[in-house]
Amino acid sequence: MGESVKHLVNVFSSPTISFLTLFAIFFFIFPPTEWFAAINRRLGIYKLWTGKGGVFIFTVMITGHCLSLTDPNYRAIVLKPDNVPIVLLLFSTVFFLWLSMKQAYANDARLAQGLKPNEYEVPEKRKVLVWPDLVYTELIVMVLCMVGLLVWSIVLQAPLEEPADPSLTPNPSKAPWYFLALQEMLVYFDPWLAGVAFPTVIIVGLMAIPYIDTDRSTSGYFSFQNRKLFISLFLFGWLVLWVYMVIVGTFFRGPGWNFFGPFERWDPHKVAALNNVNLSEIIYVIALKQTLPDNVLVREIWGILLTSFYFMGIPPLLAKFRLKGFFERMGSMKYSWFMFLSLMALSLPIKMILRWSINLKYMIATPWFNI
Amino acid sequence: MVDNTSNTDAPLSRRGFLSWMTVAWVFFAAAMGGFLTMCGRFLFPNVLFEPPSSFKAGFPDQYSPGAVSVDWKGKHRVWIVRTDDRIYAILARCTHLGCTPNWLPNESKFKCPCHGSGFRMSGINFEGPAPRPLERVRIGLAEDGQLLIDKSVTFRQEKGDWENPDSYLMT
Amino acid sequence: MAEEKKNKNPFKSVIWKSIFRVQVPQDRRGRMMQVLNNVFLHLHPVSIPKHAVKVKYTWCMGGLSFFVFLVLTVTGILLMFYYVPTTTRAYTDVIDLAETTPLGIMREIHRWGAHLMVITVWLHMFRVFMTGAYKPPREFNWAIGVILLTLTMLLSFTGYLLPWDQLAIWAITVGSNMAAATPLLGREGPGAALVSIGDINLVTPLSDAKYGLLGEREVRGGALLRFYVFHCIAFPVVIVVFMAVHFWRVRKDGGVSGPL
Structure with missing residues (x-):
């Protein structure tokens, strides 16, 4: 019984299955549009963001974690000192996600009844003195934090591996955990994209958020209903493309950067066939049964067309038909930025799916750059 | 007296002032650019002490x-x-x-x-x-x-x- | 007897009064003055909205990030007394830190604190997003916050090389090779061949972004010293400047966010 459950979890957590499942259900949990929100209401998913929902989430997480600790392979990876922060990150992220969504839904209910949000105070009564109210809270939180940090430092020794040796790369060899999402992207994109272009887009994109989403009426309190599109997309980027990738990179990537389930032993001899082909080969060699053209431009024209259509064709088409109202409300400048950032974020899952389904290596492969 | 002395010099016209400002700014920008380039170049050492290849x-x-x-x-x-x-x-x-x-x-x-x-x-x-x-x-x-x-x-x-x-x- | 007992209250003793000019404030005016007249407390306004003192609303994550930064500064300075950033000494110095220094957990506090700071900064950003606190007029402060987030990760990343173990050298090797893949400026990056005068290529292993970052072609002693300087001086100075602007803008942009 236990073994078969473990096997099932191993299979399920492989990136192909778990990522696609997450991708499929994510927008029902955090609905970006009214269509998704209606299904969310019908299925009652919003009940996760209540006291009972929280108890449910944490019971499942903690029991699952404790039961899994009986497995030696799970224990080996989760209790590794350098991985402790990720366990902390996982639990705290889920907790704060629940806390913010609970308050957001409570405020949404108040707004629906025509009340002000919970954070609102009547102007005459709203102020309290910083000394002592805030200063004491800060002091208590600081002391608790320091105690926690000290206990952590006494219990767990900071890891130190073998001395540096340039001729021997450890297997697996990982970046610091907070960059593991980037390292995961490196599997699917060339270094100049995953290591340079994507981080730049992430930083610029984060900075651009307040210049795109300028609606002041939802400022300063937890809410969801009136800004669901932005929250949903932000959470997709933050939870799925960053935190999930960090967890996959930390716990599920073993020797040879192969995938290993949480209860699987890290076998350095595991072989995974990875014969990747470029789009040009798929089109000319496999579909058209020809040889590859010698001219690079002719060879790569399909990839170039598809990529340009993705970034330059999709936004105007959506503006014309599906997102007409949104486009008119936002204006062309904000709309273009919004679409560019969303399409960049979506390009990662798209490339991942293409890699798994048709072993795609590059959309465009030239001697100068690859995409 | 004071008025007389200041009137002997031709007053600096608006256009003349602007062109002097432009020259000053160009020199300032060039100096800053040069300094920053030197700072950047400083990060690239000329000689490496590497083991024989x-x-x-x-x-x-x-x-x-x-x-x-x-x-x-x-x-x-x-x-x-x-x-x-x-x-x-x-x-x-x-x-x-x-x-x-x-x-x-x-x-x-x-x-x-x-x-x-x-x-x-x-x-x-x-x-x-x-x-x-x-x-x-x-x-x-x-x-x-x-x-x-x-x-x-x-x-x-x-x-x-x-x-x-x-x-x-x-x- | 009663009077003698009263004098034993340490807050009213002659010595206490001689050191601290101000009494523990008992009235509203005194409490306001306590914040206004203190160089450290004046980061705060005198009074704030009720919801802003609730941990449920703020999660305290911004303040905790700052506090952990202070802890890291103190422990970092202490570690610098024993650590020498050379390839021959770095690794053994790190071992000695645990074994030959009193209170051998200084490095632990620094390392786990660094992890903790990354998490608290992330969660702070998450809270600010979820409350819509980045909206006008706070847009620019959000942008500064993103810079602080980036600097936090860079600080953590540069510190990663210093123990000079296998984990360190290979994480930085991979990271610095990404610099070599920068478009136009990296030797492996797209368009590097375009940056040339005639036949002379300007972007070579001795002139590209990776070389400028490491000061040499591969991760060796020069890179160790360079990362040490980035980690201990350059980035902390920059992050402190941005933090000052960040805190100042919180006040100037209307204090902690709240519903209109």
């Missing part, structure tokens, strides 16, 4: 055909491969992000532990994210008949360098 790797006979020698990987980061008719030296540096791959004799391939790139015995990439084959380095014979490997000269397959006679040794 060439070494002697024993006699050709001690390598058996069809095998990959990992003897020099630890010290010099180079594999020496002998095929039926030639010997060449491959730099043990993954072309993806510079990790050191491992030679897996059972599967007859080089496998990089960082992101899973795989290379055949020739150094040609066939799996994983590596964009191009491993680089070969110059190989020749020293006066005493030993192999002489020079890592400062590299040969890339995609540039057609592997046909260069310096990149291999006929046996």
